[in-house]
Amino acid sequence: MSSSTPGTNEPEPTDGLKAFGAALKSFRKRAGYTQESLAPEIGYSAHFIASIEQGRRFPPPRFVDQTEVTLDAFGTLRLVAHQLSRQRGLASWFRRWAQLEQEAITLYTYECRLIPGLLQTPAYAEQVFANRLPTLGDDQIQAQLAARVDRQKLLTERPNTAYSFILEEHLFLRNMGGTEVTRELIDHTLALAARRNIELQIMPLVSESHAGLDGPIRLLETPDNRWFAYCEGQRGGQFISDAKEISVLQKRYARMRSQALSFEKSVSLLERMRGA
Numbered sequence: 001m002s003s004s005t006p007g008t009n010e011p012e013p014t015d016g017l018k019a020f021g022a023a024l025k026s027f028r029k030r031a032g033y034t035q036e037s038l039a040p041e042i043g044y045s046a047h048f049i050a051s052i053e054q055g056r057r058f059p060p061p062r063f064v065d066q067t068e069v070t071l072d073a074f075g076t077l078r079l080v081a082h083q084l085s086r087q088r089g090l091a092s093w094f095r096r097w098a099q100l101e102q103e104a105i106t107l108y109t110y111e112c113r114l115i116p117g118l119l120q121t122p123a124y125a126e127q128v129f130a131n132r133l134p135t136l137g138d139d140q141i142q143a144q145l146a147a148r149v150d151r152q153k154l155l156t157e158r159p160n161t162a163y164s165f166i167l168e169e170h171l172f173l174r175n176m177g178g179t180e181v182t183r184e185l186i187d188h189t190l191a192l193a194a195r196r197n198i199e200l201q202i203m204p205l206v207s208e209s210h211a212g213l214d215g216p217i218r219l220l221e222t223p224d225n226r227w228f229a230y231c232e233g234q235r236g237g238q239f240i241s242d243a244k245e246i247s248v249l250q251k252r253y254a255r256m257r258s259q260a261l262s263f264e265k266s267v268s269l270l271e272r273m274r275g276a
Contacts, residue, residue: 018055020080025053027071042066048157057150060102062223096239097218097230101154106221108253110166110212112203114176117148118155119165121188127177155192163198166212166253166260169205172273186274193267201260202269211255219249 028038028049035046035053042049044063051057059067064081067073101107109116114128125148129141136144155163175182193200203210218230229240229249240246261269 016083017058019083020059020077021053021055023073023076023080024049024059024067024071027067027073027077028053031071033071038067038070041070045157057153058099058102060099062103094230094232094237097220097228097237098151100220100222100228101151102158103223104158104161104220105223106162106164106219108164108166108217108219110217110253110256111171112168112212112216113171115167115171115185115189116165118152118163119167119189119192120148120152121181121185122149123181124177124185127181155195155198159195159197161197164201164257165199166201166203166256168203169269172270173205183274186270190267190270190274193263193270199263200266201257201263202266203256203260204269207259209259211252211259214252217249217253219246219253 028035033041035049038049039046042063043066048057048063052059052063059081061081064077068075068077071077109118115124117125120128122145125145126141129136129144154161172182172186176185189200192198203212216232218232219227220229221227227243227246227250229246231238231240231249240249260266
């Protein structure tokens, strides 16, 4: 079971993540680095390194490569990382995308079905999982909640990543979980929208033109400026690397940004919906 540590939002470390963390710590000390001195050498914060060593974060591929080379780890860190599987709270078809998210410098999300996982509150997410069919057990729900909370750290730990979210107005009007859950969700969304690197736009309920009628879109840009896309359906997800397909989705997303409400009008709408 992957649950959260009492009193925190941290996922419980798995044996595999703890093994990688222990190996990293051993090679770091062998090379004479502290967490603080290693941080600028590999381009990650000391806090991020500490989370990895404690087994509370999944090491992204670039992190593994950087530490492997810097610490001269004889291929051990790559080997241990290869043995790792993503937290069981993430669907198998989503894991490749989740790894790329950790390194993305640009991340665009259009959603018309439910509030995106990165923006969900625990109460809202629990309602989403509780409504799944076939029904999930309590352990499964807790594992998925822990994985979701862990993934949401991207919004605060990667302040230089540009995030854009286009959300349909009806997602907030659905009142998933009831009035209090929805009010908390709106408060949470507004707080995130106040961050300089997060752009939020609402697609109004009444709109004469809409470029996203074919469904949700996710786009991301990697540090080497490659673009990937991801589209999810009822029973699986499609990872897209073909440049022509990505170009089509980029055009649709760009058009929706002009069709949706501006950031200021979107915030104003959410404040009115909340009753502010």
